[in-house]
Amino acid sequence: MEVVFRHLLGRLARSGMASPDDVHIATCDDTIAWHRPPTAAADFAQMMNALRLGTLLFGAPMEPYRTLIAHQAAQALAQGQDAIFPSDSETRTFLHRIPCLPAFTPAALAAALANAAVVISAQGHVASRGFFSPFEALVHFSSACFAAQVRFVVQSLDPPSRATAPVDVGADAARRVLLDHLQPLPPVPPQHPAPFHSEVEVLRAIAHAGRTTVHHRLVDSAFGNASLLRDGVLYISQTGAPLDELEGQIDACHLDASHTNAITASSELAAHLAIVQHARFDGVLHGHPPMTVALSMHCDLPDCAQRHRCHTHCQTPRSLNGVPIVCGEVGAGDHGLCHTVPAALAHNDAAIVLGHGVFVGATGDFCAATQRLCDIENAAAAECKKRISRWWG
Amino acid sequence: MKNSPSLRDTSALVHIDLTRRHIDSAPIPADVRRQFLAGRGLATHLLWEHGADDDPVILCPGALAATQTPATSRVSLVARSPLSGGLLSETGGGSLAHALRRAGISALRIFGRADAPCVIRIQDQRVQLIDATDDMMRDTPSFADAFAGMATICAGPAARSNTPFASLVIDRHFGIWRGGAGAVFAQKNLVGIAVTGTETPQPNDPARHRQVCADIRRLIDASPALAGPYGFSRLGTSALLDLLNARRMLPTNNFRATFFPHGSQVNAVQLHRAVPSHTGACADCPVACKRIATRDNRALPNFESLAHFTALLENAHLETAIAADAICRQSGLNPTYCAARLAATAEDEGTGLSPDDILHQLHQWSAGHVDDLPDAANFMAIKGMEMPPYDPRGALGLALSLATSTRGACHLEAWPIATEVLRKPVAVDRFSFAGKARAQRFSEDRNAAGDALGLCRLLFLGPTLAEYADATTAVTGDPMDATGLLHIGARICYLERMLNQRFGLSPHSDTLPARFFAEPGTAGPDFAVAPIDERAFADAKARYYRIRGLGEDGLPTLAEAEKLGLSWK
Numbered sequence: 001m002e003v004v005f006r007h008l009l010g011r012l013a014r015s016g017m018a019s020p021d022d023v024h025i026a027t028c029d030d031t032i033a034w035h036r037p038p039t040a041a042a043d044f045a046q047m048m049n050a051l052r053l054g055t056l057l058f059g060a061p062m063e064p065y066r067t068l069i070a071h072q073a074a075q076a077l078a079q080g081q082d083a084i085f086p087s088d089s090e091t092r093t094f095l096h097r098i099p100c101l102p103a104f105t106p107a108a109l110a111a112a113l114a115n116a117a118v119v120i121s122a123q124g125h126v127a128s129r130g131f132f133s134p135f136e137a138l139v140h141f142s143s144a145c146f147a148a149q150v151r152f153v154v155q156s157l158d159p160p161s162r163a164t165a166p167v168d169v170g171a172d173a174a175r176r177v178l179l180d181h182l183q184p185l186p187p188v189p190p191q192h193p194a195p196f197h198s199e200v201e202v203l204r205a206i207a208h209a210g211r212t213t214v215h216h217r218l219v220d221s222a223f224g225n226a227s228l229l230r231d232g233v234l235y236i237s238q239t240g241a242p243l244d245e246l247e248g249q250i251d252a253c254h255l256d257a258s259h260t261n262a263i264t265a266s267s268e269l270a271a272h273l274a275i276v277q278h279a280r281f282d283g284v285l286h287g288h289p290p291m292t293v294a295l296s297m298h299c300d301l302p303d304c305a306q307r308h309r310c311h312t313h314c315q316t317p318r319s320l321n322g323v324p325i326v327c328g329e330v331g332a333g334d335h336g337l338c339h340t341v342p343a344a345l346a347h348n349d350a351a352i353v354l355g356h357g358v359f360v361g362a363t364g365d366f367c368a369a370t371q372r373l374c375d376i377e378n379a380a381a382a383e384c385k386k387r388i389s390r391w392w393g
Numbered sequence: 394m395k396n397s398p399s400l401r402d403t404s405a406l407v408h409i410d411l412t413r414r415h416i417d418s419a420p421i422p423a424d425v426r427r428q429f430l431a432g433r434g435l436a437t438h439l440l441w442e443h444g445a446d447d448d449p450v451i452l453c454p455g456a457l458a459a460t461q462t463p464a465t466s467r468v469s470l471v472a473r474s475p476l477s478g479g480l481l482s483e484t485g486g487g488s489l490a491h492a493l494r495r496a497g498i499s500a501l502r503i504f505g506r507a508d509a510p511c512v513i514r515i516q517d518q519r520v521q522l523i524d525a526t527d528d529m530m531r532d533t534p535s536f537a538d539a540f541a542g543m544a545t546i547c548a549g550p551a552a553r554s555n556t557p558f559a560s561l562v563i564d565r566h567f568g569i570w571r572g573g574a575g576a577v578f579a580q581k582n583l584v585g586i587a588v589t590g591t592e593t594p595q596p597n598d599p600a601r602h603r604q605v606c607a608d609i610r611r612l613i614d615a616s617p618a619l620a621g622p623y624g625f626s627r628l629g630t631s632a633l634l635d636l637l638n639a640r641r642m643l644p645t646n647n648f649r650a651t652f653f654p655h656g657s658q659v660n661a662v663q664l665h666r667a668v669p670s671h672t673g674a675c676a677d678c679p680v681a682c683k684r685i686a687t688r689d690n691r692a693l694p695n696f697e698s699l700a701h702f703t704a705l706l707e708n709a710h711l712e713t714a715i716a717a718d719a720i721c722r723q724s725g726l727n728p729t730y731c732a733a734r735l736a737a738t739a740e741d742e743g744t745g746l747s748p749d750d751i752l753h754q755l756h757q758w759s760a761g762h763v764d765d766l767p768d769a770a771n772f773m774a775i776k777g778m779e780m781p782p783y784d785p786r787g788a789l790g791l792a793l794s795l796a797t798s799t800r801g802a803c804h805l806e807a808w809p810i811a812t813e814v815l816r817k818p819v820a821v822d823r824f825s826f827a828g829k830a831r832a833q834r835f836s837e838d839r840n841a842a843g844d845a846l847g848l849c850r851l852l853f854l855g856p857t858l859a860e861y862a863d864a865t866t867a868v869t870g871d872p873m874d875a876t877g878l879l880h881i882g883a884r885i886c887y888l889e890r891m892l893n894q895r896f897g898l899s900p901h902s903d904t905l906p907a908r909f910f911a912e913p914g915t916a917g918p919d920f921a922v923a924p925i926d927e928r929a930f931a932d933a934k935a936r937y938y939r940i941r942g943l944g945e946d947g948l949p950t951l952a953e954a955e956k957l958g959l960s961w962k
Contacts, residue, residue, distance in 0.1 A: 010739025029831045030936040051876055052835045064874055096860075115859045115874035131835045132812050190597040222819075233638055239617045240816045249820075253623075260623040260661050261631040261639045264816050267615050270622050332621055352803065 001027060005035035008057075011242070016062055016217060017142055027134055037168070043106035050114055052128065057137040058104055058127035064174075065145040068152045070124030071174040073100040075166060079124055084120075086147035088293055089311065089356035090223060090294045091329050098144055118144045135222070135242075142221035146290060152178065153294035153384055157307050159391045161304065163232030175392050182385045184378050188212050188371050194364035202230045202240040203250050209366035210243030213317055218373050219243055219357070225266035228283035228362065229276045232256065236265045236272055243287075270332040271311035271359070274342035281345065281361035285369040288357040291375035291384045296325050311355045321379045325352045348377060394580040400605045406439070406501040407520055409513060412505030416520050421499050428958060431456035431492075431499055433469040433482060433844035434885045439502055440480075440840055445895060449504035450577050452546075452586070454490035454800045455847015455875045459594050459676070462602070462825025462864045463609045463856075465847040466490045466676040468546075468563075474571040475557045475580075480799050480889050480900030483574055485546070486675035486683075487567035490807050490847050491545035496590030503946070507582040514540075515588040525584040532723045533562040540587035547585025548575040549725020554761025555579060558779075560731035562722060565605055566673050566683055567693040571778060572800060575725045582832055597870030609856045616855035618815045625682035625851060626672070630696040631661040637700070640814060640823075641917045642787035644780065645704040646659060647736035647852075648773050648906075650785045651914030651922055653704035659711045667877060668693060680851065694718035694728070700782035701732035706739070707748050711747035717755055724759030731755060733779035737769035776801035776902050785905060786914040786922050788813040790829035790935035793933050797833070797903045797947075799889045805850050807836040817854045824920075826929050830936035838882035884957045887942070891961065905936065 009020040024038045032045045034386060038058075048056050060066050074082050083097040084176035091098065099112040099119045109127055112119040117126040118140040126144050129135030148266040155164055156175055189212060192205035206226050213226070224243050229238035234253045239283045253262035253269065255277065262269060272284045295367050296318075299310060306313040311327055318325040328337025337353050344351035350360040350372055358376055362369040405418040421435065433453035439451045450472040456719035457465035470491035474481035493501070494797045497518045510525040527541045529547075534545040545564055552559035553573035559575025562568045578584070614620050621633050637643040638656040645653045657663070665684070671694055673683030684693040694702065694714060698721070702714035721728040735754060739746050773780040780800025785792035790809035798806040812832065813823035821828070839858050840850060846861055858875040865873040905925070912921030938945065942953035954961045 016703070027828070029828050030939045052831075052838065052879055054831045054835070093615055096608055114876035115862055117857075117859075130819070132832045133819045133821050139819070203483060238816060240820055242817075258662055259657065260628060260635040263618055263621065263623040263632050263636050264814075265617055265621070265623075267617050267621065269617060307478060330615040331617075332624075333610070336614060 001033045004134055007136055009035065012140060012304045013142070013255055014244070015142065015214060015220065016157040017065070017145055018059060018061045022061075022217075023057060025134065025137075026055055026056045044109075046324060047174040048104045050110060054132060054169065054383055055128045055134040055137040055294065056127070057129075057134070057141050058109070058125060060125050061141070061145050061392060064177045065149060066124035067174050067177040069120045069126065069145070069148045071170045072148055072152060073120045073124075074122040074169070074170060076100045077102060077165075083103055084148070084151065087146055087297065087311070088150045088153040088354060089330060090143050090288070091147040091354070092355070094310070095140070095143060095147070098147060103179055108373055119196035120144055120148065139221040143378065146288070149178075149290050150294045150297070153296050153388075154386045156392065157294070157384065172392070175388060179385060182381050184381065185216050187376050188216060190375050191365060191367045191370055192365070193367055196365070199230065199252075202228050202235050203247075205365055206235060206237065207246040209370055210237065210350060211248045212287065212370050213287050213373065214242070216374055216385035218289045218377055220288055223359065224287045225268050225272070226283070226285050226341075226366070227272045227276070228366075229255075229265075235272060236269060238261070238264050239266050247290075267331045268337070270336065270338035271341045274338055275345050275359070275361065279344055279345045279361060280363075283362035283366070283369070284363055285362055285366060285373055286358045287373050289373065292320065292352060292377050293355060294378040295320055295380045295384055296352045303345075314354060320352060320383070321376070323346055323350050323352050323358070323376055325354050328353050328356070330356070399502055401543060404494065404497045405518060406500040406502065407498055409501060409503045409522070410505045411503065411507040411511065411522070411583065414507070414522050416522070418518065418520075428884060429880070430842075430845035430881055432467070432847050433471070433484065434881055435500055435845070436469045436471040436823050437482065437885050437888050437892070439500060441892055443502070443504070444887075447504050447960065449502050450574075451580065452493070453499060453932065454493040455600045456845060457591075457864060457868055458490040458817070458847045459494035460602070460868050461677050462606060462861075462868065463613065464675070464678040464680060464849040464852045465870050467470075467849055468493065469560070469844055469846045470569055470574055472491055472577045473896060474777070474800065475576040477898055479776060479893040479896045481572045481574060481577065482800050482889060483572050485561065485563045485567055485569040485851065486678075487564035488544040488676045489546050489563050491676035492588040492656055494589050494590070494594060495592045496588055497592050498590075501586070506580065510584050512584050512622060513586040514881065515586065515590075517590050517592070530584055532566055533725050534723060536562075536585050539563040543589045545585055545587045545864055547725070548578040548725065549585070549759075551726045551759050551761060552576055552579040553726040553770070554763055554764045556726070556758065557732075557762065558727045560721070560725050560727045566677065566685060568722070568729050570691060570697075571729065573727070591807065596868045596869075596908055598867045602864065602867035605860060605867055609860050609864070610679060611862065612855040613852070617816065618817065618854045619680050619851065626680045627662040629682050629684040630695065631664055631684075631694065631699045633696040634700055636662045636814065637783065638704075638771060639917075640787055641698060641915050641920075641922045642784045642814070644782050644784050645915070646707050647705060647740045647771060648780065648784065648908055649740075651787060653707075655709035656704065658709050659699065659714060664693060664699065664715075668715065670826060672888070675849065678849065680849075682851065689721055694720060697782055698728035700905070701729045701736075701750070704749060705732050705736045706780065708748065708751065709745065710748045711750055713746040716753055718760050720750065720752070720755045726759055727779075730779045731758060733773060734766075734769060737772035738767070739772040741769055753876040762920060773906050773908070774802055775905065776898065778802045780906070783810060784914055784922075786925055788823040789826050789925065789933070790823070792905060792909065792925055792930065793826065793829055793937060794833050796905050796930075797934060797937055799886075799893055806840065807833045808840060808850055808853070809833065809836065810851055815854055818857065826933040830933050830940050834936055834940045835879070837886050839878045841883070841885040842878035842882035845885065846878075871901070883957060887949060887954060887957050888959055889957065890943065891951045891954065894948055900943075903947055905930075
């Protein structure tokens with residue numbers, strides 16, 4: 001179990017989510033093991049059994065997440081709401097709502113986690129659960145941090161006259177913490193350059209690009225995906241694979257559609273296939289850079305008829321620093337981004353999906369694509385900083 | 394057309410005594426609904442309450458049937474298994490659950506034996522017993538034709554010779570294939586049931602229900618296995634064949650290998666090139682995983698049938714597999730059992746099987762010639778149920794769940810394929826037992842709750858129990874959350890073990906055929922498929938028994954039963 005704990009804690013730390021000393025992890029098969037038992041460990045264990053949990057992960061995330069979460073949970077509770085409803089794609093699709101508690105007690109957590117994957121508290125803490133694997137808890141923990149950050153940034157992009165959330169002292173403090181952490185990302189490290197002479201080299205290049213994307217905080221947990229074409233086969237990360245651990249988690253998808261092995265490929269396989277078949281790219285890199293996602297959700301048309309379904313129905317041509325913003329949901333449904341992103345990449349090297357993330361076309365290798373993704377996020381972060389500073393001082 | 398304001402109190406339990414040709418009905422007590430919901434929960438409860446005499450067969454639609462909640466049209470059937478002597482608990486798709494709910498029926502409890510072949514005909518809550526005609530009994534499509542416009546479930550001609558591996562066919566294309574349910578109908582001289590209804594159940598909170606259904610559909614669209622370019626909605630479940638082959642989990646040559654070199658000749662792509670087809674769906678299902686041949690409106694083989702009629706028999710002739718599946722569907726035979734018996738006999742005799750051998754034997758069985766069915770030493774089965782086409786050496790959670798399933802070699806009771814192969818909701822290490830006992834308990838409880846709602850198992854590749862708990866609340870008006878559903882699921886699972894104890898099915902049978910502990914599977918390009926470590930398996934099983942609240946011997950205990958609110962009389 002020590003190996004599992006080390007792995008999970010290492011991932012939390014490397015992704016800037018949480019320090020090992022600030023969280024508690026319990027895993028359970030027939031007996032419970034803690035990496036660091038909390039006070040009232042027995043009560044938490046009882047709760048895990050009652051909820052059939054295999055993993056419980058809770059504690060304080062790193063800044064700025066901790067402050068942003070504390071502020072939003074406290075604000076929701078003060079307004080008599082028991083949850084926040086972020087509208088980024090990750091939350092809308094997988095979580096729907098994030099329950100809020102004043103503080104985490106075993107009894108309160110048991111009630112909140114009975115129908116939710118992750119809960120936040122007014123103390124800035126996050127609690128998440130897994131039924132099958134510790135990694136499941138990590139994904140939910142990370143999603144809550146991401147969602148809270150994006151939600152707060154979106155609220156802060158409006159001037160005070162149009163603020164949708166109460167203007168209070170807590171919000172000012174939270175904005176200061178956010179701005180302190182909005183630093184430009186450094187240039188990405190060199191990637192494996194084309195040409196690739198074997199499948200092994202392709203897989204290595206994809207894995208390296210994935211690691212870079214995670215280490216630069218351009219995607220969180222198990223989201224994002226990457227692909228590269230070679231000899232009629234599109235190599236693409238598997239669904240739910242963390243981009244910084246892609247070794248052994250890349251599917252080979254034959255463009256002649258002769259095999260169905262790629263049934264476990266990323267949810268965005270349909271978009272990747274359309275891009276490499278109909279645009280001019282050899283591959284795709286997809287991340288969820290938070291400031292770009294937040295900025296894509298900000299709209300200057302408060303009375304727009306599509307206000308609450310802009311992620312699928314926005315008709316207004318929009319862009320960020322020349323990168324088009326398109327609609328679309330995860331996957332290949334009627335409103336799937338597979339219908340919008342390939343068309344956008346026919347004339348651009350990148351496209352932003354509203355409230356979701358960025359797709360960058362790769363030519364030959366990921367050298368330019370990783371840097372492009374980084375540049376898009378740096379530009380978005382600078383724009384967010386400028387707007388927030390302008391409106392809120 | 395009638396509209397019922399809520400689903401809480403509307404539908405009835407119908408008792409049908411075939412011996413006395415007597416039919417009556419009663420409401421479902423509120424506390425029974427609370428404890429067991431509907432579907433598999435209610436059916437299992439009714440079987441337990443029926444007692445040990447004159448084994449009934451019970452059919453129940455799920456709690457969300459006919460509410461337009463996505464993929465909630467499974468009907469549950471429970472009875473005593475002709476294969477194991479223990480519990481038979483299966484679900485089937487199509488429109489039967491939908492029709493039963495619209496007829497205002499929550500459960501059919503059928504017992505006794507008719508003095509002549511009969512049919513139960515249901516129009517709303519009017520239930521009749523009618524004599525079966527020769528036309529109805531010719532084959533399963535003929536039965537569907539005789540009741541055009543109605544939902545149907547029927548045994549075929551194969552069942553009427555006491556074939557223990559006879560199936561039930563629903564609406565021509567769907568079925569309750571495994572476990573011998575067709576033989577249960579035959580024992581009662583019951584040919585089939587035809588149902589139609591006109592009620593339109595209305596959710597208690599329509600706006601909330603619409604919102605939850607939209608959430609569910611969004612999760613379906615986000616699931617590669619359900620809706621991706623190679624997902625079930627495009628290619629049917631036969632899309633699994635290539636994946637299982639690549640993972641070295643495709644049972645080949647009667648489980649003597651786990652890779653079929655001719656897989657690319659018989660995969661989903663070839664199937665759809667060979668036979669142009671369109672999608673078929675159970676009522677209210679947006680996935681539509683069934684493929685229907687355009688040429689003759691027959692269903693094409695699902696993954697389980699396709700894999701066993703090809704790889705298991707080392708048959709690279711796709712047309713033979715399609716024809717074999719069609720014979721089974723038409724005559725009401727379980728295709729996977731048939732293939733497993735053929736493979737075992739071939740191994741026993743040290744011979745191979747030609748396409749003609751396969752089809753000849755199936756014709757014999759479909760005509761009811763099973764009296765001379767020899768014992769097959771190498772028949773790969775657990776508790777009398779044939780092994781499905783997923784090799785347990787390639788997924789150890791699967792190994793544990795197959796061995797300890799209450800109804801035999803059932804891959805769906807816990808369905809670890811979702812995590813160990815399809816990576817949903819999260820990928821786990823398939824070559825490790827770590828955490829698998831806990832995951833199995835959770836999955837079994839979740840799936841039992843899903844069956845109580847009428848939910849298709851495949852849907853857990855996208856949505857979770859939480860979305861369906863929200864849907865249940867919106868439909869019934871009674872607050873429900875995922876943990877509440879898990880408690881109901883736990884109660885169902887435990888009651889099933891109590892039933893097996895009553896039936897005399899011992900946990901000694903909670904193991905795998907010896908081959909899996911002794912022989913390796915076929916190695917992959919960069920991984921081995923080792924025999925299962927028997928001690929690690931035993932440890933995992935002991936952990937599972939503890940987590941499930943069973944005794945060390947695997948038997949249910951009075952204390953745990955009481956904890957779950959089950960009365961053990």
